[in-house]
Amino acid sequence: MTVTFKLNGREVAVEPRPDESLLETLRERCGVTSLKDGCSPQGQCGCCLALVGGKAVVTCASKTAKAEGKEIVTLDGIPEEDRALLADSFVAAAGLQCGFCIPGIALRARHLVDKNPDPSRAEIAKAIDVHLCRCTGYTKIIDAVSLYAEARRGGARPQPGTSGRVGDRLARYSGRELALGTRDYVADMTRDGMLHGAVRLSDHARAKVVRIDTTAAAAHPGVVAVATAADVPGKRWYGLIHLDWPGFVAEGEEVRCVGDFIAAVAAVDEPTARTAAALIEVEYDALEPVTDPRAALADGCHQVNPAYPNELSHTVIRRGDVDAALADSAHVVSGTWKTQRIEHLFLEPECALAEPTESGVRLYTQGQGIFDDRRQCAAFLGIPEDDLDVVLVPNGGAFGGKEDMSIQPHASLLCQMTGKPVRIRLTREQSIRVHPKRHPIEMEYTVGCDADGRLTAVKAYMVGDTGAYASVGAKVLERAAGHGCGPYRVTNVAIDAIAAATNNPPCGAMRGFGANQAHFAIGACMDMLAEKVGIDGWEMRWRNAVEVGDTFASGQVFEKSVGLKKSLLAVKDAYYAAVQAGKAVGIGCGIKNTGIGNGAVEWGKARLVVEADGTISLYNGYTEMGQGLLTVLIQCAVEATGLDAALFRPKVDSTFALGCGQTTGSRATLFGGRAVKSAAEKLAAALASGKTLAELADEVFAADIKIDDTTAPGQKAEKVKTHTAFGFATQVVIAGEDGRIERVIAAHDVGRAVNPDLCEGQIQGAVHMGLGFALTEELPCENGWPVTYKLREIGVLRARDMPEVEVVLVEEHEPEGPYGAKGVGEIGLVPTAAAVAGALFAHDGVRRFQLPMKGSPAARAMSVGRLKPRR
Ligand code: FES
């Protein structure tokens, strides 16, 4: 069947499959990659929006046949002047982070403004309801659409910032290209002769694999190669900490979760590869999975992973005499708090492209640590690391979910087997099955205070479900324990935190990394104690807020840069004004480490290469994933050299040995920024000696910063220093008469806001994620299977669900950070859930011990998070 339509003014005739979506036709047959695929065929993210016959249509949910005779317009087809205005509006407003959702929203903005030249913020929020953004929290997106509409009405043209000095609002690097969808993500990249891969995942949460028969798949027309465990020439098991995760499960072994890989197929196109992957016959002996972490820890339970017992880790913190202190306390509260499994739901599903090189393979990855990807993939392929080039393609969101390997090894192996470029892209469902989640943690707390509300003791016992593979789960529970007292002064502490292996999907890094869960519990205890003492939430926190000289739960004495009290003061007037106005008000304070710490050796590495054309390549080892790292690093270089920001070209690849581990722990700005600053100071010295950039062509200015002065939990050391730096925050959540969340005020000590726009954006986006964590988001599993893959059911908030979020930046200079900066990527959602719970208690007097707080009026008012009954 031939389908003809007009695409951006040009006549097109295609021969689609009967089941082919319009998105697939436009992307794969017509090469229109400004349309992104975030969820096809769900039609629930808006990334694939096009105008079809004048109507805004999510093309993944529409069959190509329906486009017959229609006129289709994508962002690429609108006049250049309008494209430039849209791009400038989004960049000037800092209305994009990873950028994956933005081309769809930009087209929607134009469609809206064509019909309504002066839309209100509420009208814009309503118009973009189809669109999901996981990064921004929507505030700056709505700012961008407002700017665009104003300029269209003849108002001022938005002006993206060009000064790269520290503290200025430099426009995001590659922002215009991201806004217009012209900067490729991995799935947008093609190569001559490229094959398409597909993977076959496990059909069980736990089973013995008896036989894998690839005969039918291999014989399917268009299939070039099928890979299983037997084809792996190198080390089949990998992992960030334990080598416990098989790239493929072999015959005779167990599958341990529904995201395990059985086989991978390379074929001439993606549909053929997916069809062939489904033809692989797998015979299993089904086994009973363990899905309850307490059952997994009980005697007699099967061992989930051969690499370690089901108690993967047990972190112990002891200071003082907790039982005696509790016995002497004027007030004691206790309870059990439970948090849920959360899906990262980054908008860009995992994708990798591997191509042959003269010496081996080049891998294009979206991972959070390209040198970890290289190390693990080279071992998998059985080749020296030098024979594997790795290039970062800045990703469409990660939030911790792209730390572990997904399909990088499979794309690399199929490339090695076929000698051809191979690209593999996971579907949204596969993505949810494969990558690690946020840990559900059950936390029993007992907390005491004296008659004035000063904390005396914290006792906590935590059990986290870490799923089938270790990932960094032990570290997450370690971090939950370390943050178990929140940012409060406590002398007597006894915390146990256990990571338990189960046959559920693995859990690992996700923004906040255990701190969010612990803060939900300790924040509630603070409120319960305040009630007993007879003081309000702000006063309770003020009396216990840590300052320089106080001790963190881990035993580290804070020696510098503690901006918690400043953040409390920043919200004080708004807090009491709202209370006096009769609003239901909640408050939460937060602390989050910058840097992994806990005894890990960490690095910041940078190379500045002066190129012959006068530009400067800025290499570093950390990943851009929407947080704005590359822009911030440019600003560190500009501040040191005084050169124009436009001269710097950030690069993340394996040209130099810049391995720094994962982009995690809110550390890239601090460690990467320090390295860039140091390298840039060397370049500045060379320029100051009278040399020009032209004379410095081909010279390399290098800096490697090593951080090895932190101590492991329980380590006997003269001075305990578990972390390099800490961020602090206070958030106030205000609910209306009906219990809906109306406003959030987020005051954050960021050390120094290198780029205030990006800094605010990080906090707004994190508050959005924190409100979802508090109210609507969850990924429940039954028998090891996620019960849903639907975006709206998973519960990430839409624009119209978001309350007003006001960010207050507090700058308490961090001496170990570049220009005083500290990490801001995670802390934005650390205090949020407790503050929401406090506001809801103020509204209806109900203490809520479990997340998400779905039964609350605030959650019921949201448009997402309703799990439909299963068949
Ligand atoms: S890809 Fe079409 S709506 Fe998500």
Ligand code: FES
């Ligand atoms: S900027 Fe919207 S999903 Fe990343």
